């Protein structure tokens with residue numbers, strides 16, 4: 214039998230910047246919580262995948278009825294996103310060359326087309342691949358007073374998005390090495406880069422928003438509604 218695609222969804226964050234009464238993944242967009250939208254998008258693209266969902270051990274809001282996958286498991290998240298992903302990797306019986314895709318629960322607007330595109334790049338590139346988008350604005354460096362101190366060249370600058378995908382052995386080695394070097398990475402690609410391997414940047418849709426601040430909720434609602442109208 215073909216090896217499964219492993220999907221890791223870190224969902225153990227507290228949503229501090231959202232400052233809501235519960236973690237942002239449990240806030241509603243339309244009729245459903247953000248987490249459910251995200252899991253449904255992933256399932257629409259990869260119904261046969263094996264999902265590993267990282268949850269806060271003290272989580273009070275999760276409902277297993279939201280999980281559309283037939284193969285899935287829950288693991289306890291850690292104190293940082295990187296720790297949550299490492300806990301998931303430690304819990305799965307993957308083969309070294311199996312493909313592992315990591316996607317933030319806080320990105321419910323990822324498109325099925327981009328998910329498929331990323332998978333094809335993960336298969337082609339031994340160092341893995343990530344969805345990303347080229348920076349579109351003029352980039353400023355603030356000085357100590359908060360004034361615009363300098364304008365930075367934007368050539369070659371991209372925003373890193375998720376999913377990000379790698380072979381199991383490479384991802385485990387990269388994160389283990391990062392932890393050993395006390396390097397706190399905010400995405401998986403950073404850990405792989407630190408090994409001297411360079412994941413492929415895959416140009417993704419600009420509406421793959423990470424819901425982070427309160428005003429992102431209205432934006433995410435509008436994106437989902439527009440995607441629904443255009444489907």
Ligand SMILES: Nc1ccn([C@@H]2O[C@H](COP(=O)(O)OP(=O)(O)OP(=O)(O)O)[C@@H](O)[C@H]2O)c(=O)n1
Nearest residue numbers: 223224225226227228229230292293294297318
């Ligand atoms: N210890 C942590 C921290 C974050 N995450 C997850 O990592 C993703 C990206 O993190 P971010 O958007 O920063 O979410 P939060 O940590 O919840 O937000 P904040 O930084 O505002 O507290 C989210 O899906 C979040 O649930 C996680 O699984 N475990």
Ligand SMILES: C[C@](O)(CO)[C@H](O)COP(=O)(O)O
Nearest residue numbers: 294317373374375399400423
């Ligand atoms: C992984 C990520 O979504 C890439 O943009 C992001 O780094 C995670 O968010 P955080 O705010 O840095 O925790």
